[in-house]
Amino acid sequence: MTPTVDLADVVHRYGSTTALDRVTLRLETGVTGLLGPNGAGKSTLMRVLATVINPDGGTVRLLGRDTADADQRTQVRRQLGYLPQELGFPRGFTAFGFVDYLALLKEFDDRPTRQAEVRRALDLVGLRDVATTRVRRLSGGMRRRLGLAQALLGDPRLLVLDEPSTGLDPEQRAVLRTLLSRAAGHATVVVSTHQTEDVAALCDRVVVLDSGQVAFDGSVADLVDHAAGRVWVAEHPDPDAAAQWRTGTGLHRNLGTPPPGAHLVEPTLEDAYLLLRNDTARATP
Amino acid sequence: MSSWHIPEPTLRGWVHGRVDMVAAASVEQHLLGCPPCRAQVAVLQRSTPASGAVDLEQVWTAIADQVEPQPMPRLVRWLMRAGMRETDARLTSAAPALSTAWFTGLAVVLLFTVVASSFAPDRALVLFLMVAPLVPVAGVAAAYGADVDPTFELTLAAPYPKLRLLLLRTAAVAAGCVPLTVLAGLLVAGPWWVAVVWLLPALALVLLALAGSTFVPLGWATGGVAMAWLAVSVAPVVRQNPAALVDPRLLLGMGLLAALAGIVLATRLRHLATDWGIR
Numbered sequence: 001m002t003p004t005v006d007l008a009d010v011v012h013r014y015g016s017t018t019a020l021d022r023v024t025l026r027l028e029t030g031v032t033g034l035l036g037p038n039g040a041g042k043s044t045l046m047r048v049l050a051t052v053i054n055p056d057g058g059t060v061r062l063l064g065r066d067t068a069d070a071d072q073r074t075q076v077r078r079q080l081g082y083l084p085q086e087l088g089f090p091r092g093f094t095a096f097g098f099v100d101y102l103a104l105l106k107e108f109d110d111r112p113t114r115q116a117e118v119r120r121a122l123d124l125v126g127l128r129d130v131a132t133t134r135v136r137r138l139s140g141g142m143r144r145r146l147g148l149a150q151a152l153l154g155d156p157r158l159l160v161l162d163e164p165s166t167g168l169d170p171e172q173r174a175v176l177r178t179l180l181s182r183a184a185g186h187a188t189v190v191v192s193t194h195q196t197e198d199v200a201a202l203c204d205r206v207v208v209l210d211s212g213q214v215a216f217d218g219s220v221a222d223l224v225d226h227a228a229g230r231v232w233v234a235e236h237p238d239p240d241a242a243a244q245w246r247t248g249t250g251l252h253r254n255l256g257t258p259p260p261g262a263h264l265v266e267p268t269l270e271d272a273y274l275l276l277r278n279d280t281a282r283a284t285p
Numbered sequence: 286m287s288s289w290h291i292p293e294p295t296l297r298g299w300v301h302g303r304v305d306m307v308a309a310a311s312v313e314q315h316l317l318g319c320p321p322c323r324a325q326v327a328v329l330q331r332s333t334p335a336s337g338a339v340d341l342e343q344v345w346t347a348i349a350d351q352v353e354p355q356p357m358p359r360l361v362r363w364l365m366r367a368g369m370r371e372t373d374a375r376l377t378s379a380a381p382a383l384s385t386a387w388f389t390g391l392a393v394v395l396l397f398t399v400v401a402s403s404f405a406p407d408r409a410l411v412l413f414l415m416v417a418p419l420v421p422v423a424g425v426a427a428a429y430g431a432d433v434d435p436t437f438e439l440t441l442a443a444p445y446p447k448l449r450l451l452l453l454r455t456a457a458v459a460a461g462c463v464p465l466t467v468l469a470g471l472l473v474a475g476p477w478w479v480a481v482v483w484l485l486p487a488l489a490l491v492l493l494a495l496a497g498s499t500f501v502p503l504g505w506a507t508g509g510v511a512m513a514w515l516a517v518s519v520a521p522v523v524r525q526n527p528a529a530l531v532d533p534r535l536l537l538g539m540g541l542l543a544a545l546a547g548i549v550l551a552t553r554l555r556h557l558a559t560d561w562g563i564r
Contacts, residue, residue: 047438051442052438074444077444080442087435087439104376104445105376105436
């Protein structure tokens, strides 16, 4: 089966900084979480997947089409939904007007069809009731959902969402997960996030980027396994731990080698991610 | 497998997407382990309203259209009257350079020039001849690009042709600001032809900026073109010599530049393999 996303040795630079360094990825239907520290290249990779930037090297095939070719790229864009990390809103637009404007850019030319699709998208994110409210009057969480609504227009086959849960409260994040898991039944959803709990709850697969390179690519369970036998709870912090913090119970969670008197606990995805980051940093000369 | 099954109205609501998120999650959870309910879903999905039956979805959409009419902005109506189709008119009208604020700012600048001309005619005239060709260039710069359009990232990821959007907005901005500037030119103290003589340099500068935008971002192209024109105009302005900016040799040069930029633009558009450069 042709993968929805097929990247081979993708390189992108900003001046002398290499943002993506020979990234090779093949993604199919389902939700893939993209994790990594700030500056790891996540947003650059998302912009490549959204056909916003042309990488300096390598090949990008999305939905079976080569994005280096203008016609094929346009075909990809017809089946693409994109939520950038930072989304601006034109002055004076209502929630409906904003999504309607994006629907025009997505070539919904027929007015009744377009307006029905805009209503559907606003319904999906629970913003139908504020359709006629000016965007500047909406809360940060509502604006993020509005951004998500425009990404869902046309039920795209490839959804590229850069930090979609930013600014959402727990209830809204649960709705987001429901939405994305539904979309993942027939689409490839790539979610860049700092929220490991979102990845654990939602994603079939996780990719960790570090310094522009793929540091991990596999299932969430595989990444969690990476931390098996390395997460300890003790009464005291371990100064040699890869990471440690005091939990709500008053005990200290230590990642790495066991401090005296510690007992082993089940790792979470966050533990595994932190340990992976620590291991990668140590391996880097 | 459970002996309980989802009531048909609920299942029908789920099929038509009319149940809330919580109910939908429950339905989906049940469907995962209940083949009879899944079979019922297939039946409901296949069924279509019988001839003469009322399609509730259609009725609801029609009601929603009436209850939530989306007003068409005045500018969109004007652009449609000028021959644009609705899609183009709406996308063009979103340009910041077509906002009331932009035109108000332009009107204030031109009004200031007109008023100043009654106190210091030569200085105002040369300032007008320097500024007027930059008005459409500024309009183009404020019509498209990452610096002025908050949805620009989404515009780049959308299938609508970027070049079409840029050219439509350029035409609309020119149609708005050129008459205003010509009117100011007529009011500035000086011969009548001052009101139109700047159009040739303006055309050259706009075409140069558009041609440049196929190589570098539009903001860079318009900025570079504006700087070049200011460099040409600075000496006449300092010497308060308006004649230098209407010198036939300068105008001939601008005409040649306009033709050259037009050829480059047309060639680039015809042979541009990708639209990565239109940004």
